[in-house]
Amino acid sequence: MMIDYFLLKTVFTYANIQVYPILFDNRRHACLNNGATMVDAMTKYFATWPKGQRPLIDYATQQTGKRLGAHTKHIDEKHFELITRETRDLKFDIMLEIKVNEQSAIIAVPYAARERVRSEPLGIDPGNYCYIYEYAQHLQNEVNERKRKRAEKKKLVMMMTTKNIANQNQQESQNIKEMK
Secondary structure (H helix, E strand, O other): OOOOOOOHHHHHHHHHHHOOOOOEEHHHHHHOOOOOOHHHHHHHHHOOOOOOOOOEEEEOOEOOOOOOOOEOOOOOHHHHHHHHHHOOOOOOEEEEOOOOHHHHHHHHHHHHHHHHHHHOOOOOOHHHHHHHHHHHHHHHHHHHHHHHHHHHHHHHHHHHHHHHHHHHHHHHHHHHHHHO
């Protein structure tokens, strides 16, 4: 179920009637918050989630110079750090609503982990997250290889086209000579 751009009171009235957990969206909260602080709003949203189920939030940053509500392509590290610092005492999972999300996740994990460790020891081993970085590198290598192959193919097509044009020109020249 999607509830979009409603005032907090309206969302909670609807959610209480329907008994749905509400997904907090920091970007939408920044656009329309009715004066509620982010932590207060998150606390209210999280109360709609079943006991024992970790709440989930949508995280995104407003893209500068675009329409209200437009996402950035990459994570804004300073903004994400502020959000994690401000919400360090709350327990929730984060879903990155960012176009380049794998690279952004690689950037986000250390910020989120650092803030959580400051509030309570978690025994986070950065080595456990190396697969994310390795997988992102693997994907980037695949992308680069596809780009290289496309460039080679394009170059080959250009060479063949140039060669065909040269052959056609040579053939036309020969035909003209024969006609004379």
